[in-house]
Amino acid sequence: MAYPLILSQLSFTVQTFADRLFLTWYSAEAVAGAVTGLFATWALMGLFIGTGEFLTTFVAQYLGAGRPERIGPAMWQGLYFSLGAGLLVAALSPLAGPFFAWGGHAPELQAQETTYASILMLGTFPVVLMATLSTFFAGRGDTRVVLLVNIVSTVVDVVLNALWIFGLAGFPRAGVAGAAWSTIVSQALGALLYFAIMMRPRFREAYRTLSGWRLDPELLRRLLRFGLPTGLQFSLEILAFALFMMIVGRLGTAPLAASGIAFSLNMIVFMPMLGLGTGVSALVGRYLSAGRPEIAERTTWSALWMSVVYMTSCGLLYVLAPSLLLRPYAAGADPAVFAEVGATAVVLLRFVAVYSIFDMMNVIFSAGLKGAGDTRYPLGATVALSWVVMLAPAWLLCVRLGFGAYVAWTTASAYVVCLGLLMLRRFQQGGWKALRVIEPHAPALREARA
Numbered sequence: 302m303a304y305p306l307i308l309s310q311l312s313f314t315v316q317t318f319a320d321r322l323f324l325t326w327y328s329a330e331a332v333a334g335a336v337t338g339l340f341a342t343w344a345l346m347g348l349f350i351g352t353g354e355f356l357t358t359f360v361a362q363y364l365g366a367g368r369p370e371r372i373g374p375a376m377w378q379g380l381y382f383s384l385g386a387g388l389l390v391a392a393l394s395p396l397a398g399p400f401f402a403w404g405g406h407a408p409e410l411q412a413q414e415t416t417y418a419s420i421l422m423l424g425t426f427p428v429v430l431m432a433t434l435s436t437f438f439a440g441r442g443d444t445r446v447v448l449l450v451n452i453v454s455t456v457v458d459v460v461l462n463a464l465w466i467f468g469l470a471g472f473p474r475a476g477v478a479g480a481a482w483s484t485i486v487s488q489a490l491g492a493l494l495y496f497a498i499m500m501r502p503r504f505r506e507a508y509r510t511l512s513g514w515r516l517d518p519e520l521l522r523r524l525l526r527f528g529l530p531t532g533l534q535f536s537l538e539i540l541a542f543a544l545f546m547m548i549v550g551r552l553g554t555a556p557l558a559a560s561g562i563a564f565s566l567n568m569i570v571f572m573p574m575l576g577l578g579t580g581v582s583a584l585v586g587r588y589l590s591a592g593r594p595e596i597a598e599r600t601t602w603s604a605l606w607m608s609v610v611y612m613t614s615c616g617l618l619y620v621l622a623p624s625l626l627l628r629p630y631a632a633g634a635d636p637a638v639f640a641e642v643g644a645t646a647v648v649l650l651r652f653v654a655v656y657s658i659f660d661m662m663n664v665i666f667s668a669g670l671k672g673a674g675d676t677r678y679p680l681g682a683t684v685a686l687s688w689v690v691m692l693a694p695a696w697l698l699c700v701r702l703g704f705g706a707y708v709a710w711t712t713a714s715a716y717v718v719c720l721g722l723l724m725l726r727r728f729q730q731g732g733w734k735a736l737r738v739i740e741p742h743a744p745a746l747r748e749a750r751a
Contacts, residue, residue, distance in 0.1 A: 387426025
């Protein structure tokens with residue numbers, strides 16, 4: 302079930318890699334601005350993306366409980382939620398400039414950050430909608446559709462990136478603006494494909510994907526009740542790393558660019574594992590609603606051991622062959638400018654190798670918890686640790702006391718390690734096995750009241 306989701310997340314990673322690669326060839330300011338611009342924008346958009354993606358648990362639990370007719374109405378609530386989210390974030394786009402001015406980066410870097418973030422904020426609706434509609438297929442285990450749609454979206458994004466960034470084939474030479482618009486167009490196409498497939502006759506009949514279009518306030522409230530903590534966790538964690546990147550940016554453009562490259566290379570191997578986490582959430586939700594918590598638990602542990610083997614292999618690559626990984630970034634960049642960036646990135650990849658295993662513990666165990674509906678604990682742990690372990694020490698040590706990027710990355714690594722261990726502890730306690738996110742079945746509810 303999970304391998305198409307893993308490959309789907311890999312396609313998103315390819316989009317990000319191509320985006321960073323082309324912008325590195327364009328200029329150091331462009332890639333640095335896109336990194337911080339994406340972090341800051343995703344910190345806001347992530348709230349709505351994470352909430353919409355929580356529909357995976359609703360779909361899985363309705364399916365496991367034998368109530369497929371509730372899946373279509375749930376998806377429509379997600380569509381209405383995505384529309385509201387898109388309008389809200391677009392209305393906030395004028396605040397991008399003042400936000401990056403507050404960050405205190407160099408004027409040229411601020412201009413790149415503001416341009417990239419403003420455009421992404423204007424295009425929030427299709428980005429959130431594509432993530433939300435994918436849950437109809439992921440939650441039911443029809444994951445090959447997710448893979449195919451993501452492949453199409455990725456191809457469109459990569460091609461448009463090359464054309465729009467450098468001004469090829471009649472496109473304007475737009476730099477970071479071209480990268481941002483390419484993302485929005487590819488996401489809009491993906492959302493349109495998902496919606497068209499959902500409207501096929503067999504889905505309209507089995508899941509009420511058309512007749513369930515009416516607004517259901519109670520169902521929407523349940524989505525917000527359980528989904529918003531997940532969205533907030535996603536959003537606040539991204540915000541924490543956006544602030545972390547702002548701190549690193551105060552140390553200079555080279556450390557910031559190196560950090561962006563290190564995170565991008567980390568994402569190449571990390572993002573596919575989010576697909577495995579989505580599969581875990583779907584199966585945990587399905588087995589719990591079917592009354593089989595022991596299978597839900599076994600599924601989660603199996604996913605963990607798979608991810609540990611994978612990430613250990615990737616960690617060895619980070620340590621033993623960093624020059625090979627950095628070669629594509631250096632190929633189109635100014636050698637004199639990239640020399641310092643590359644040397645710093647080699648060291649940062651060693652940090653990535655160390656914390657990757659604990660990152661997988663966080664992904665897999667939190668996915669199991671969310672598949673049951675335990676969404677508040679991951680939120681609280683993420684917020685507390687990100688500030689206490691990462692941001693406050695990084696600001697004190699680097700901004701106030703003058704230490705460099707390696708000290709900042711030490712605090713980030715400590716945060717990831719602690720969060721992974723806390724998610725392991727929460728999962729082992731087992732309270733998640735009694736949770737459900739879907740409403741009780743109507744006949745059972747009437748019997749209970751009688």
